Structures are given as C-alpha cells and as structure tokens.
Amino acid sequence: MNLFAVLTNTGFHLAGWRHPSAWTDTMMNLEQYIEFAQKAEAAKLDAVFLADGNGVRDLDQPEIYKALRVDGRPSVFEPLTLFSALSQHTSRIGFVATAVTSFDQPYFVARRFASLDHLTGGRAGWNIVTGSYEDDALNFNRDAHEEKELRYERAHEFVDVCVGLWSGWKENAFPEDKATGVYADPEKVSSLNHKGRFYQVRGPLNIMTPPQGRPLLVHAGQSEGGRDLAARYADAIFAAVRTKAASKELRADILERARRFGRDPKEIKFLPGMTPYHGSSKKNAEARIAGLSELIPPAVGIQHLVHSVKHPFTVEDLDKPMPLLEADVIGAGSPRKLVNEYVRADAVTVRQAYQRLIPGLGLPIFAGTATDIADEMEDWYRDGACDGFMVGLPVVPIDLDSFTQEVVPELQRRGLFRREYSDGTLRDVMGYPKAS
Ligand SMILES: Cc1cc2nc3c(=O)[nH]c(=O)nc-3n(C[C@H](O)[C@H](O)[C@H](O)COP(=O)(O)O)c2cc1C
Incomplete structure (x- = not known):
C-alpha cells in the first residue's frame, strides 16, 4: 500500500x-x-x-x-x-x-x-x-x-x-x-x-x-x-x-x-x-481520545460543529442536548449523519457532539x-x-x-x-x- x-x-x-x-x-x-x-x-x-x-x-x-x-x-x-x-x-x-x-x-x-x-x-x-x-x-x-x-x-x-x-x-x-x-x-x-x-x-x-x-x-x-x-x-x-x-x-x-x-x-x-x-489497548486509545477532547476550547469546538453540520449553535448551547438534524443540507450530509448517530445512541450534549467529531476531523479514526x-x-x-x-x-x-x-x-x-x-x-x- x-x-x-x-x-x-x-x-x-x-x-x-x-x-x-x-x-x-x-x-x-x-x-x-x-x-x-x-x-x-x-x-x-x-x-x-x-x-x-x-x-x-x-x-x-x-x-x-x-x-x-x-x-x-x-x-x-x-x-x-x-x-x-x-x-x-x-x-x-x-x-x-x-x-x-x-x-x-x-x-x-x-x-x-x-x-x-x-x-x-x-x-x-x-x-x-x-x-x-x-x-x-x-x-x-x-x-x-x-x-x-x-x-x-x-x-x-x-x-x-x-x-x-x-x-x-x-x-x-x-x-x-x-x-x-x-x-x-x-x-x-x-x-x-x-x-x-x-x-x-x-x-x-x-x-x-x-x-x-x-x-x-x-x-x-x-x-x-x-x-x-x-x-x-x-x-x-x-x-x-x-x-x-x-x-x-x-x-x-x-x-x-x-x-x-x-x-x-x-x-x-x-x-x-x-x-x-x-x-496499549483499544480502551487505552479511546481514553486518549477522550483526554484530548477535554483540551478543545469550547469556542473552537462550537465553531467546528457549526461549520460541519451547518447549524447556528453558540456557546450558550454547550450543555444543552444535541438535537437531531434531519434536514438534508448541502455540504453537511456526512457530518450530520454521524452526529445523528451519536444522538440516537447516547443522547449527547452539544459539547459532547463536537468532542466526538473533532478527533477525526472528518476522517475515520483507527484506534487501538x-x-x-x-x-x-x-x-x-x-x-x-x-x-x-x-x-x-x-x-x-x-x-x-x-x-x-x-x-x-x-x-x-x-x-x-x-x-x-x-x-x-x-x-x-x-x-x-x-x-x-
Ligand atoms: C486530505 C485533504 C486535504 C486537503 N487539503 C487542502 C488544502 O491544503 N487547502 C485547501 O484549500 N483545501 C484542501 N482540501 C479541500 C479540497 O481541495 C476540496 O476543496 C474538498 O475536498 C471539497 O471538495 P470540492 O472542492 O470538490 O467541494 C483538502 C481536502 C482533503 C480531503
């Protein structure tokens, strides 16, 4: 390869x-x-x-x-x-x-x-x-x-x-x-x-x-x-x-x-x-991702989320539940799909949504x-x-x-x-x- x-x-x-x-x-x-x-x-x-x-x-x-x-x-x-x-x-x-x-x-x-x-x-x-x-x-x-x-x-x-x-x-x-x-x-x-x-x-x-x-x-x-x-x-x-x-x-x-x-x-x-x-293990790699996510400044996290899913969130929304974004918006299809998967599986907050989205920055994560x-x-x-x-x-x-x-x-x-x-x-x- x-x-x-x-x-x-x-x-x-x-x-x-x-x-x-x-x-x-x-x-x-x-x-x-x-x-x-x-x-x-x-x-x-x-x-x-x-x-x-x-x-x-x-x-x-x-x-x-x-x-x-x-x-x-x-x-x-x-x-x-x-x-x-x-x-x-x-x-x-x-x-x-x-x-x-x-x-x-x-x-x-x-x-x-x-x-x-x-x-x-x-x-x-x-x-x-x-x-x-x-x-x-x-x-x-x-x-x-x-x-x-x-x-x-x-x-x-x-x-x-x-x-x-x-x-x-x-x-x-x-x-x-x-x-x-x-x-x-x-x-x-x-x-x-x-x-x-x-x-x-x-x-x-x-x-x-x-x-x-x-x-x-x-x-x-x-x-x-x-x-x-x-x-x-x-x-x-x-x-x-x-x-x-x-x-x-x-x-x-x-x-x-x-x-x-x-x-x-x-x-x-x-x-x-x-x-x-x-x-050292899959669990350890996932803990590394979670640790890095804690270091993302909220303003940057929100900015990334807004750009990715094309929805006008603000820092006021950080600890509110992340809504399901069902509408098909040009340029936001795949991030919306991904974030909706988080919401359906775990009922995440807006902060947790960007914390999960950012580690891959649009790319697949291979962890372990x-x-x-x-x-x-x-x-x-x-x-x-x-x-x-x-x-x-x-x-x-x-x-x-x-x-x-x-x-x-x-x-x-x-x-x-x-x-x-x-x-x-x-x-x-x-x-x-x-x-x-
Ligand atoms: C791995 C990768 C690297 C990229 N690097 C740059 C870059 O350095 N500068 C830039 O302006 N766009 C960069 N892009 C954006 C692409 O050039 C392109 O605009 C984007 O994939 C969307 O495709 P589209 O322009 O056909 O809509 C990159 C995209 C990918 C996937």
Missing part, C-alpha cells in the same frame, strides 16, 4: 499541541519539520503532505483566534519553500505541496513544481486545490471567492496549461557541446501558445522537463467539478470519507469518470485520510494497538476501498513515533508495505509508469 503523512509539527488533532508530550516552540521551527520528514523517510513512507491556505483567519473572533483551529494556523511556511529546505535533509521521501489555482498563475506554479522536482531528484507532488477558505480571496484583488463551479472551470484550464508547459521540452535539449558551441538545441523545445477562457500563455517554460516528466498530481475533490478534475488529471486522490463503504463508492465513481476521460484506472491511487490513535490499527488498514486495503492512506497523526511526535516504529513494521510483517525504497523517483517508488 502507499502511505502519505500529513506534515505537521503541532499534530493533526486540534488540541494535540497541548498534550504534555507534544513538541513545544513549534512556530517556524525548521528542525522539527526536518525531524518529522526524516522519521517518515526512515519508515519508508511514500511522501509527506503539506496542506495550505493563503490568509490569517478569525482575527475578528479572539476566542477562536487564540486557539489552534480548524481553519489553520496564522503563521506557516510556504509549502514549496519549506520542501526545498527539507529536500536537503532527506533523499527518498516524496514532498506533496498544496498550491491554489484560484489566485496564482499557471506559469509560476508549473515553474515552482518543476524546480522542486529537479531539486529533489523527482520527489515533488502537487496537491491541486481551488481554495477552501473563502476570505483568502480578499488577499488577491477580489471581493469574494469565485463560485465553486467557476473555480473548477478555471482549475481545469490551469492544470491543463501546467501539463502543457511541463511537456514543452524534449530529451537532450541542452547538448552543451563545447566543440560546436551548441549549448541549447532549438529543435528540442516548443512553445505552448495557449489561449483559453482564463489564461493566455505562450511558453515554453524556462525550466527543462522535470525528472518525473511532471510532478505527481494529487486532488481531493468531492463536488462534480472536483471529481472530474481528479479523474482527468490526478495520479493520487485524497478523500475525507468516514467509512469503508463511502470510500469504495467515491473511489468507484472517480475511477469510472477517469475511464470516460480515456485513462487507465490502474494509474490512479486512491488514498483516503485516516487518523490513528495508538494505545499497532495490530488493531494495521487490521483496519488491511481490511480497507484488501476490500478494495483504497490503495493506501493519507495519515493524520494526532499528537506529534508521539503518534509519529508509534506509527512509524510500530504500525509500519506490523504492515511490513504482513507484506503490505515496502521494507526498502525502490530506485527512482516518487512515481517509481509509488509504482507508476513514467508520465509521457
């Missing part, structure tokens, strides 16, 4: 940073990111993945701003810049960086990823996003984020231009022949001459073909436009699906779309997110010993629900250590995960043919 880890030095759980064993002094701490990447590489993981946005949020809500919250941290490294630094401290692990299509220019993005791919010897990947944070648009000459449909139309053209730019160079484009004086061969490079609805790009890109042909393309779309973008271009797909059945369904849908785009579904790796809570966690991973994998996982480690470094030193070896013993990297680029390690 293929395994990516979310690169974070504060942990995937919103209150993970408050755990006594969590790293301290995390702000702009390059050493911690290096240590994370090196530990992931020692465990032979395929790649580390860096999520991203372009804005500081919630400044108008001090109670939420104070905490580490769902909409991210106010001070983070720009992903490709961080990965350029990490590339000098690692040699095999892949780097999947997020870059947004709504505000950037395809020429710049194609160039930056080609640079990272060269700098890393073919270990770069791009998580293509249209931008999940509405107000980030205010930093880019706009009064509002574009409508989702339009964002995806733009994203299709954006990625298409990048793919075209990456293919503008033939092999041996630079003979550097001292005898003849031919440094660059004009026959080996071609312009793109793209004129579309959103972009006009002559090309060619001023950087030769990247070692992987093009970086690994990753997308996590759920909407119609997002699924189509993934089906058309993505080599790997991230997804936030709670259950094995939901994972199978989304995977089948995207693979079917890929077939319609003339692609071979075998070339697409489906990697749903998962968050492992390791413990290394054997328990490996069992669930094996079950999803063997049952055709995925090709691997994108792993969010709740408390760092302790969950990074338990995952890399206990869960991964258990997967290796079962023959489910590599013991050594194969030669070549990230694509080779992951088992893809070289892109043409």
